[in-house]
Amino acid sequence: MGFSHAGEPEKEELKFGFIKLTDMAPLAIAYEKGYFEDEGLYVTLEAQANWKVLLDRVIDGELDGAHMLAGQPLGATIGFGTKADIITAFSMDLNGNAITVSNDIWKQMKPNIPTKDGKPVHPIKADALKPVVEKYKSEGKPFKMGMVFPVSTHNYELRYWLAAGGIHPGFYAPKKGDISGTIKADAFLSVTPPPQMPSTMEAGTIYGYCVGEPWNQQAVFKGIGVPVVTDYEIWKNNPEKVFGVSKKWADNNPNTHIAVVKAMIRAAKWLDDENNKNRPEAVKILSQSNYVGADYDVIANSMTGTFEYEKGDKRSVPDFNVFFRYNATYPYYSDAIWYLTQMRRWGQISEPKADSWYMDIAKKVYRPDIYATAAKELIKEGKISAKQFPDFAKEDGFKAPQKHFIDNITYNGRKPNDYLKKFNIGLKGSDVIK
């Protein structure tokens, strides 16, 4: 039992926001397992209507912090969308998203997908979707897909997947007042809140979407669509959600912030302990109507290391949701920079920027220093061994160049501009949308 950290929390009654997605699990577990209380924190968790409402409420102080898209603190800091200083000291999970298309689109895509033993060969590339998009284009019908927010992981993942298959997802041009992101687009992407994705696709407003769980598995259970690719296949172990707070809040409540991060590190570890041993219990908690609220079976499908693509085609994806292993909770600068490169690639950052600029923004928003303080306290308290964390003495916040992308392009966080040059579709160098 608590009060072991250096300073008492400045604020003990806290309210955190979340969106109904399985990757909010570290918050639910830290609450239900009493980790917040161990730190002397009295936390209320509250579901939010959509990502914009959530961000606005963190900015105006109604929420002390929230489950956020990795791009949200970065987007807010550079002023794409609402401008505000938001920081993060805790990365909530890796992977956990997928792209789903409607039954009708799947039927048209399927002949283009190679099969083995009667089953489609994964990963399915957007090459299979390209003829379908072209058909819609020639008939003068816009090909519409949904993602959850302009700076969401899902937007960048969907764009990455489409572009890797030669389908242009469109540019943003905020300087010219265009924030719909559909300039030159083959596929038109629009925003829909995660829980409403399946019903929006069922209504025919969009033909497919990229979203977190359980909303892809929900489509399978409802029989309205087929998940075609997981983000694990687009970019292996990609960083996903973060825990974001406003910079002002963090400056006023440094001890509270450390205490929150400690509780959440313990929760993340609990979620991954002994090969996901606790996952069934976690699924049971998440299926409560005040958290995610979907059926146990729907959530369990992806949380317990499997993923169901076409109905009946359930495959093992042990790392579909990663909360702690592979240093999932550590806020790497290189992760921040990857998101910034994608913002530049699609025109959300409209002007060319130097490599040093990317580094400066990453350092402003991602705060491994706070994480390290929290982790060291947990080590001192004997709750987690030092082996399970990065070596803080040596860690510089950059992952080694990463290779596992669906288009086999290597990402090196130290050289963002060189990285951008490797893409056929997307802004690079001194490109500006005119």
Next chain:
Amino acid sequence: MLFKTKFKYYFTKNDGDGPMAFVMPFTLPKDMGNKFIRSFMVPFVAFLLFLGIWGGFASQIVTSLGEVPGPKQVWEQTINLYNEHNAERDKQEKFYERQEKRNAKKLEKKPDAKVKIRPYTGNPTFFDQMLTSLYTVLTGFLIASLIAIPIGIISGLSATVHRAINPIIQIFKPVSPLAWLPIVTIIVSSVYVSDDPMFSKSFITSSITVTLCCMWPTIINTALGVSSIDPDLINVSRVLRLNWFTKVYKIVLPSSVPMIFAGLRLSLGIGWMVLIAAEMLAQNPGLGKFVWDEFQNGSSNSLARIMVAVFAIGLIGFALDRTMLYAQRKVSWDRNAIIR
């Protein structure tokens, strides 16, 4: 047809003049039997019939969340919600126990440390949400009454005032809560700013929306009641040279009270109906939010749980109406009027 001999009731098969076949005689005290059948058996049988039709049709309609739930599933979810309520209460108790222990430890370490008991941080149960809804609607209704009754009295007393405000009332009366809500939300969030707010914004937004939608019937009925006071009574007040306030207090109010209550009853009914929509959008933690959250969850139990809420909303609305009816009867001095 049902007819009676001296002490017995018989069901017969035909209504004509021909010979009657006695089906089943049964005895009941004379008046009670009739009343019992009319006031209890008829609604009961009708309700069973309703459940049967509902159960029969529900299983025919298959949605993406499974079959539309019938009475059985709805009953199961009612029990579930009750159990969840109890489980949450247990958790709450333990939460306070843990907190006390923690505070004691803190004091042991540092006797002058400030400790306090914090309110439970868990989520509200279905029954908590019912109370929130009731509290919200009554607040909105109270504000509406405080505004509507004086306006109604003034416009009932003066034909000029009535002519002046009548168009405004007629324009605003049919406006849906969904139209008011965005306006109210934005005004509340910019006007109601405090570091330690006593009420949450969602509560204020919902109750003000209720106020805006439900004050009109009270104004109209009060005005009508006041303007139709017996002229003799007004003349009496002139003869006695009562001042304006005494006139209103001693003569106008007592004689228009039945109409005012008729208006209040209508207002409360509208307020309750409006509240659910307001809560849904304002995210006030009442029954409206419950319905919205379940819709978002999209679990296989969601439809049945929403139907539990539908029944709860209906029953509470019914109870509110009966309460107002009772009050209306109590204040009515015209014993001949049939109020129902």
